[in-house]
Amino acid sequence: MEDLRIKYVDLEQSENLESHRTNGFRNTKSLVVRRGAPFKVSVQLEGRPFSPKIDTLRVKVMLGNLYAVMPVTFSKSSSKSSWNAYIDPEEWNPLKPSIYICSPASASVGSYRFQLCVLTQDGQKSSAYGNFILLCNPWCSEDTVYIPFEDQREEYIQSDSGLLFMGSGTNIVARPWSFDQYEPGVLEACLNLLQVSPQQKKNRKMDYLNRNNPVYLSRVVSAMINSEDDRGVLKGNWTGDFKQGVSPSMWTGSGDILRKWNQSGNSPVKYGQCWVFAAVMCTVMRVLGIPCRVITNFNSAHDTNGNLVIEEYYSATGQKLNRTKDSIWNFHVWVECWMTRRDLESGMDGWQVLDPTPQQRSGGVYCCGPAPVKAIKNKRVDLFYDVPFVYASVNADIHTIILGQGQVLGFSKDTERVGSLICTKAVGFPRLQKITGDYKYIKSPTSTLSSRSSSSSGDSTLRRAGSSQGVLVFLTLDKSPIVGEPVSFSVKIMNKQNVAKMLKVHLNAQAKEYNHSPSDTFWENHGVLQLAPMEVKVVRQKIPLAQYEDVVGDNLINLAVVVEDMASQERVLSSEEFNIASPQLIIQVADEKSIMQHSEQTALVTFINPYSYPVSGVLTVAGAGLLQGKVQFRMPPLPPGGRVDQPIAFMPNMVGKKMLQASLWLTNMNATIRGFKMVSVNSV
Incomplete structure (x- = not known):
């Protein structure tokens, strides 16, 4: 009898990316799929046709030193609880069979290898190998990160840009941010972040097993975004001296940070502050398939002694004094991730607070969460993780004391200012959505x-x-x-x-x-x-x-x-x-209703100098899916009231809503002017 051999395996990239909603990862070396859903591989055989009566196909999937072996059956499997592989009888081709490999909805996230074997009755064996990356699946109802609304999945998983809200509650600044999850090297950096974590180094097998759980994954990522305990991504700096790195306010997206960290052999990137930590974590969670959004808490309490009281001191003439370790941050930024909490009592599913900014230790490590938002609202400080810390951030009282010659000259109490506004970007629109009522009962x-x-x-x-x-x-x-x-x-x-x-x-x-x-x-x-x-x-x-x-x-x-x-x-x-709100850069796009993929477009960036003296600086324009890398222009001195118009050519390579953003670094006054424009790219 003629030999039966595997000639090659086709990973059916286009079909799988489409069905798993991972189209953005098209340029990744490995196939990217989501757990709980089958993906297709086609096997080209040679020598003779495959005969189900005398031949057997077998699939082995491997994550580190964990593996599962399964026979390929001839009936569609509906199991979402275990690995399985099958051939659809309606698609049967004995020379090029199509095999569907389906992971359980609780499979571990990571970079897998697989082995495909064909075994004949007389003991001959032929094998082929391949790779795939498995992510969480918020489209799968059996997955613990399932979120039931398509517009939310589009916003919290697939959107590669967003807004970070900063400033003060009375004069909010919407800062554009590029999450960059589909940009070259970002997926690899996010997976490497799991590989260099202390949990992986300590016990590889347990780490791989635990990666099936978004609670575990989110705590690992929260700790790995900062570099206080590990080979984390970002070094925090609140001193005002950023000469050894990049000022946190200069970053415009996560891609530069994650790539720099990965390419440096995991040396921390300098520098981050709360919104940078949160935005980079949002990128990592979206890459891993866990719905994530960036949250701003205006007037956020940092209660160092846990008494839910923040003291503020003033002089008799109204000068604020630095007399306490407690503080109120005008804003603080963290993230929320959506998941089922099987480790807690019922009613705690949904949005969970995670804060990667290194402020205090949780379980001995600088991380925070996941703390259920519902637990924070109901003061369930007995539940983990870190509910008391987040509760204080949004609920502390402020005692204001006027001092003069060592005496208390006046005292007042404010129970409303802390957590006065908690917000995130609205689903599908570039505007603010208030969510204060999710965190606290509003009087x-x-x-x-x-x-x-x-x-x-x-x-x-x-x-x-x-x-x-x-x-x-x-x-x-x-x-x-x-x-x-x-x-x-x-x-x-x-x-x-x-x-x-x-x-x-x-x-x-x-x-x-x-x-x-x-x-x-x-x-x-x-x-x-x-x-x-x-x-x-x-x-x-x-x-x-x-x-x-x-x-x-x-x-x-x-x-x-x-x-x-x-x-x-x-x-x-x-x-x-x-x-004090900065002026904004104005971005206009010619014929913006007919922007096509792979077709060159032109944008115009405009700046008018509002200051009383000339300014000069560097204009940087970026746009994930619109521009390859960044383009920079040097702006010569512009007199007060002067105007500059800079045309920008760009060619979209991805379909969907994309953000074109520009920032102007004014070199003579240490300030940055920003602007953004959302554009819709249509397929050809």
């Missing part, structure tokens, strides 16, 4: 003097009242501040008593980074005000551009007013922390 305002954040955009303001027995003070921004214009605000002072009052009014402005106490005062104003019994007066003030433009950049401003009753010595404080 309805009981009076017009409520100190709650009202909204987040346009001309909305945050009012925070300071009150004593005799005086009530409001500090209100007249509108969201914009670079190039004065900061206009009003101080409303109410005399609550039936006696006239003579008041000292102290105004103080300090620049601050989002996570630090403010630096020295850069603007102040002091005066005396007389109020008749029960009188209300409004003092209008402006901080001119010339006073703030040299200190702002990416910083925020802490503005405070202290009103002192000269008769009773009572002092009342009201404060506000806000950012």
Whole structure:
């Protein structure tokens, strides 16, 4: 009888990528598929046709030193709980049989090898080998990461761009970010991150076995994004000195960071801060097939002693003092991942908080989560992982203390400011979605003097009242501040008593980074005000551009007013922390409704100088799926009010919604101007 041999194996790349929704990974060396769904391989035989009566086909799949062996059957298997392989009788071809290999919906994520054997009745054996990468499958209802809505799967798995929300709750900045999961080298870096983790080094077999569980995977990734305990991706730096690396505000996407880490032999990339850690983690989780989104918590408490109280100290003239280890970050960024929590009681499935920014240890390692959002809302601090830490971030009280000559001159309590706005990018649209109500029960305002954040955009303001027995003070921004214009605000002072009052009014402005106490005062104003019994007066003030433009950049401003009753010595404080919105780059695309794959297009990037002096800098334009790499242009000095238009040629290589983003680094003032444009690319 003639020999029966395998000539070659065709991994049917196009068909498998389409059916497994992994089209974006088309340029990867290995086939990329999702667990719980069959993928097809075609076997070209030679010598003689295959005879099911006397010949056998067998498949062996291997992950590290784990393996499963299965016979190839002639009936479609519906099992999602074990590895199996079958031939569809309707597609039977004895010279080129098509075999479907199906992994369980609980298979481990990783880079697999497989062996395909044909065995004859007389003991002859012929083998062929191949590789495939197996990811989680949010389209499969038996998978623990299953998310039931297609628009959410598109947003939280497949979208390779997004927005990170920063600034302050009254003047939110939407920063474009490219997640880059389909860019060259990114998938490989994400898989390598699992391979160099301490868990893999400690016990390879247990690590491979545990990789079936998104709870385990997410904790490994959360720890590996920072480099505090391991060969992690990013080194954090909040000192302001970034000479040894790249300033966190300069990154525009995850691809550069992950590739740099992988190509350097896993040396940490310098530097990251919270939004960079979170955005890179979002990329890794989406690559692994676990639905993920980036979350911003405005006024995020960092409660070092766990008492759910943050103390803030001010001088008698309104200068904020650095007197405590506790702090309120103007914003803090983490991620949420969607998964079933079989390790917890029922009702804890869905979104889980994970925070890769190294702040405190969890199980001895710098990571945080997954903490169920539902557990945080219901104060289930008995559940793991790290629910108490996240609960404090969104629920701590603020005690504000006015100090003078070692004495407490005034005290107030704010139960509303922390976690005043929690948000993420909306599904399918480049705008903000509020999710504060997922984390906490929102109290309805009981009076017009409520100190709650009202909204987040346009001309909305945050009012925070300071009150004593005799005086009530409001500090209100007249509108969201914009670079190039004065900061206009009003101080409303109410005399609550039936006696006239003579008041000292102290105004103080300090620049601050989002996570630090403010630096020295850069603007102040002091005066005396007389109020008749029960009188209300409004003092209008402006901080001119010339006073703030040299200190702002990416910083925020802490503005405070202290009103002192000269008769009773009572002092009342009201404060506000806000950012001054930078101008935006404007990006226009010619004929944007007919953008085609593999067809050259042109975009125009426009910048108008709003500053009172000339600026120069470097313009960088990038777009995953639109541009190969980045393009840079040097901008010569541009006078105040001057305009520059830079055309950009690009050729899309991927279909779908893509982000074109531009950033202008102003070299003479250490600031970055950004802009983005979403474009829809159609297939040819």
